[in-house]
Amino acid sequence: MPYEPPPELAALSLSEIAELVAARKLPPVEGWAPQKTGDSEMRIAADGKWFHRGGEIARPAMVRAFSTLLSRDGEGRTWLVSPFEKLGIAVDDAEFVAVDLLAQEGSLAFRLNTDDLVIAGPDHSIRAAGDPERPALYLGVRRGCEARLNRSTYEQLIRHALERGGERLTVESQGAVFALVPRG
16 A cells, blocks of 8 residues: 655644544554563664664655654663564654644644654643753654754744744644743
8 A cells, every 4th residue: 555644744633633633553562572672773863763783774665664663761762662672773853744734723843754643742742952052952852763853844843932922932732832942
């Protein structure tokens, strides 16, 4: 069956995005407990490109498939998990890149470089990191993995926060409030 990417965010309502998110079938990685561990010899670059043994994985379908198997443990290590083995994967910054934003009906929906859709909220928080000279914003995706907001999405989110006004630079999504300035 050929892959059909979801429509552009601007063309969707929040309820349509929620339906697409709910319909997404992901492998049950949380239920797998592989005993064998190793190294995948894979790396995710800061710009979201995937590499295996130094060569770029140029097939988007492979990247999308592998991305559904990612999990980050409590020590910050990222794993590619199957029912039979758990392989370490090097990550330069974050496992995903948020490439678009839609602010609608009190919620913030993001499209990732893998075409995943994520609605920020209590289960998918926005985290400010870095410092005033080099700030960075991250979105919780799943299983401890995050997406770093790319420059245009970062700017969209900051503009949205500024339109809200208030003393602090914050945004709200699904009832959760997120500070966009790193704690100093």
